[in-house]
Amino acid sequence: MVEEKKESKKNEFEPKIVGFLCNWCSYAGADLAGTSRIQYPPNVRIIRVMCSGSVDSVYILRALLEGADGVFVGGCHPGDCHYLDGNYKARRRMVLLRDILDTLGLEQERVWIRWISASEGQQFAETMREMTEAIRKLGPTPITKQWNI
């Protein structure tokens, strides 16, 4: 409660992050952070997908265009994908997506992809802390939903 008061008092910018987590590794890692009661900032909204390789670039772009300050994609470690190579597909897609972000005038650092295994609850919490801080520093997304014409 102390923390909360402090946070609200400082009146800092609270980034909105959408997280796509693969069912087998990162989502399980996020669950483990819970079971282990490892605290992290409440800025992420998690969407479960079966595999990071199923995360369409459209999902990420839609989130960004609707005002998400950051998008996180979590998959299994290379070589550990439940579906053989979905995480590699995700990684290749992210590389291409970064170029699109440039054209949109969005910072590349708004989209993160990380490998977090089912046993890395601590890692998940730490990544969330890091990302929240990084996006906070970056500031709110330049995309606003309201169009002033």
Next chain:
Amino acid sequence: MNTVTIEINGSKYETEKGKTVLEVANENNIEIPTLCYHKALNPYGACRLCVVEILKDGWSELTTSCTLPVNDGLRVQTDSEKVVKSRKMTIELLLARCPEEEVLLELAEEYGIEKPRFKKKDDNCILCGLCVRMCERMGPKAISFINRGSDRKVKPPFEEHSEVCQTCGACAFICPTSAINLEEITKNKPIPILDEFDMGLRKRSVMHISYPQAVPNWPVIDSEHCIHLQTDQCGICKDSCEADAIDYDQKEQELEIDVGSVILSPGFEEYTLPKGDSYGYRVYPNVLTSIEFERILSASGPYQGHIKRISDGKSPKKIAWLQCVGSRDESCDRKYCSSVCCMYATKEAVIAKEHQPDVESHIYFMDMRSFGKDFDKYFARAQDEYGVVYRRCRIPRVEQDRTTKNLIIRYVDEDGSLKKETYDMVVLSVGLQPCKALGNLSKILDVNLNEYGFVETDPFSPVNTSQKGIYASGTVTEPKDIPESVTQASAAAAEAAKNIFEVRGTEITEKVYPKEKQVSAEFPRIGVFVCHCGINIAGVVDVKQVVEYAKTLPYVVHADDSIFTCSQDSQEMIKEKIQEFNLNRVVIASCTPRTHEPLFQDTLREAGLNPHLFEMANIRDQNSWVHKNVPRSATQKAIDAVRMAVSKSTDLYPVHHLKIPVVHNALVIGGGISGMQSALSIADQGYEVFLVEREPVLGGHLRDIYLGVNGEQPQELLKETVEKVNGHSRIQVFTGTTVEAVSGYVGNFKTKLTSEDKKVPAEIEHGIIVVASGGLPYEPVEYQYAKSDEIVTQTEFEKDLFDGKSYLKKLQEVVMIQCVGSRNDEHPYCSRVCCSQALKNALRFKEINPDATVYILYRDIRTYGFREDVLYQKARKKGILFVRYDENEEPEVNIDKGNITVKTFERVLRRPLHLHPDKLVLSTGIIPADNMVLAKQLKIPLNADNFYAEAHVKLRPVDFSADGIFLCGLAHSPRFIEESILQAKATSARAATILSKEYLETKGNIAYVTSRNCAGCKLCIEACPYDAITFDEEKKIVEVNEILCQGCGACSAVCPSGVSQQNTFTKRQILSMVDACLE
């Protein structure tokens, strides 16, 4: 009347009599700060921070809420001006007393107090009395308040070390500041309880979960240290557990179970170094065992994956691994090789480099035993990519620099000079030894142990113990790596299943569900159920608020909360609500779908709803548990999660699982020992087998193996197996036959066979395929092989030894050259068997002709496991001479007038060696057969060396990623007879997982294609890792095979027109979650 109504900050709350205002406030997420309250202890009212204002008619008074009982009509204010003013003063006074305390500094910041106006003291005790009350609860009452007024403090009687203190540490645990110093209180030495899983590198509490992946994942009480179980005091956990799950009376129980067979898999223990060992383990803090280092490397380990020295917590810059600690060592009675240490040390060195690129990793070893599939490639990568340095030298002792705690190692380098090197950390690669429990277990089960203390198994039926019906798998029979352990486990399962196949499935009663309601034509009618999970969720998230919010969402017709949604009565309640409100979608906001989705889906089915009209919002594992300090944000996050889940659920539709009948036959390709054993094992489990062999006779390479390592008779095995196969009523053998074409998929394959002379059925139908197509012996082109009759391969020499040819007795010198056609540029892998074959032959030759000299020119001797003792050590004792050569300095063979000369470089003497053998034996390796043809027919992958590639090296060692196709024997990689047999039996257990089913059912989240919009671009075909999508040449569109689809969704991500979609994760469903999230 036990219920009373009170008013806090203007809102009315109904509660029970006997509670305090603070308790009611806490239950309702109303914030009141306190430092001296703990719900397990009697309230004390010491810190005065929890003061609230009681409103009476026209006047008010301040009192501590922790001691204020509720009564009807009580009205309080928790954050009025008067309260805040009083709190500020309290904090200021406390801060003046203890100016350094973090908790007070935080409070001061929160209440805007910059500096106390009072004179500062340097105390750290706020006299809250939590420790005193805690100690009372724990029983001994070892500490108490002494003195009065400004001299008041917490001490044991007479300020002496307490005799009654049980050193439980509860006082220090509960202290909100840093006032308790256990060493000042107790007479004993406080010893933390060390976490066993993390090898004592971190502390744990008495109530703990053994490790994150423990099954079942429940906390356990360490009864040896539990105050309640030891002294009957405490009991706080029982009081606090809302689910009432604590049961102190649980005792070990004796259960009687009827079983058909027993599988013994208790595993191994790592070698325990004796006290006073020469490495200084337990004495020098920076000497660790490999298992301890493994935990340090782990992200879930004691340092979260950061490598730290134990002595000072600094990151080491230089680490040494010492191999063969407790392995290959007669002095400690470990004569065998532990088989896995070379690879795990390499892995640890590589990961250390990955975690900390500037670290120098050095490995001191004797022979690099990277004999497994693709292991040599990993070894090469460790050197070339990661710069791991390997030094061939066994290190006898480690010294320590007293001041820096650095470690000094002296070694002899390749030039023979003595060198000294200092390390920040030394890792001892400890070997594997039988687990202690095995001694007793083996007596109870009456199974024999071998001379090394492992379970004795039959060489040619390597899971069978000396006791019928008892099987063994894993490291209990011999040290081995994960793939071999998993393989052996499956093999043991196959053997066990064989005994009881006739009654398979007879004890299963199938659950009957009501007919599914048709809901497609209806508008969504969503029911939302929010779980309290006791206080797990409700203690942080305002559940009522979430429920009220859910009611406002579109299509939600009912929203409710329950204490434990997963409980039996809640399931009944949900079923009732589904009927009452005619719900056609259900959203449950509770824990994680990974554990509870199947349960709730079953409830839906019982209520006549399709199980996929269900969505979960994770508001515990990913919310209340990780945001406990920010309840308002947590509640908002829960509200968002519910909105997202509801939004997705409006787009849910029923998904039906297709049932496809299974053909209960198997096709085994290859009639070598692997194929035959696989066929036998499958047939013994009650299924028909077609065994196809290209050659006119069965047996494969077993026909060329004559000698066993321990005197077993491979030719006898061959004879017996062929007889069994030919005589088995459920096996049809097709020799001289090849596979022409394979179509279909798991459960329903169709195969065309061709045979030159014999009649074979044009097409056979089968549910699974075992690939046991074998390998080929390498035909040497090196070392003048074809130019002299006295230069032979090991296989040729073995035949002569078996036949007892008379020339053998006349030989004076025999030279054997290892790694012929293995571990070179052409075949960069190790053939695994050649070292043992050479030693086996050399030993037999020495038996026939003890006076002859035998040289073995080798690169690394890879006699892993017990072969180390029965072959290598024995060979050395028999006087067989070993000369090592380097990859770049291969021996040179010349023939001059029929005389053979072998030139090599002797590394110990450091001079060239000229040998004149009258027999030169080349240890030729195993190369892959022409696997490409079958690989294309079955659409199965090959690795870089052209052996078949299994689905997962460790977890699925005999499966292909394509469902229903399995792999064993030399087609997998080079291996021994017994290892091939294990794999063969393992394939039969894996095959039975399919053959034993009447139907194969499709998964729920599989892909589907809306055919009318498909442009036929085939992108999805490339993306699919399971070949589940095919192109229909006629219609020019793609089709999904529902059985093969595993539901990864890769196809939907690449489909440019959104035609390929994944059930329960459609683009529309995911995007509606994204939209709802950012509403």
